[in-house]
Amino acid sequence: MTAPTPEPHRPDSSSPPQPAWGYGPATPPPSPADQGATHSAWGAAAPPPEPVDVRRELRDGALCALAVGVTGVLLGLLWLWLAPRVPLLTDGGAVYLKDPEGEEAVGADGVFTLVGLAFGAVSGVVLFLVRRRGGMGLAVGLAVGGLLASLLAWGVGTVLGPEQDLAKAAAEAGKNATFEAPLRLQAKGALLAWPFAAVLVHLLLTAVFVEREDEPGGEAHGQPQPSA
Secondary structure (H helix, E strand, C coil): CCCCCCCCCCCCCCCCCCCHHHCCCCCCCCCHHHHHHHHHHCCCCCCCCCCCCHHHHHHHHHHHHHHHHHCHHHHHHHHHHHCCCCEEEECCCCEEECCCCCCHHHHHHHHHHHHHHHHHHHHHHHHHHHCCCCCHHHHHHHHHHHHHHHHHHHHHHHHHCCCCCHHHHHHHHCCCEEEECCCCCCCHHHHHHHHHHHHHHHHHHHHHHCCCCCCCCCHHHCCCCCCC
């Protein structure tokens, strides 16, 4: 009598395939789309940078330069008020310094520089409070506006100050009389005090208080960081 031969085991086609070595059900690898979604969900992927609007940068820079430039009138009036006067003496033919060892001429340059630095710092702070976004256009406009304001202040101070024509001023003063020398800016580097202070203060405030979109970290983008 022959023993019955058992039929070979045939797996059910409806059941999921079992992986080798018994490590659990096989899982297909995630697709690239799923990987990108998971990557973005944890906040690790930074959004693409926004394109620079050149037209808006130029407009903002021009408006900034114009607004800062017109305030140079205030600097000119303040320089005219605070700058020390240089006394001159005329004998009817020649003009001499009444105090040859005086430092009034140097004091005028120092006053212009110090007041220009103060105006530049204030303009940098005001621009930051008005436009916290910053940008290259604003920085360039601030520098150009500060230089224009310095030039305008120089012109206002010299025009509204004492007579620029020494011969005419001496003739009007008379023989052996004392009169004031014209207000002049000997050190032309003082014109850069305003734009230098304005740009420096604005860049420092922007670097300290404005969050950069390209900085790594989920909190900058409002996304939590995954725990280790």
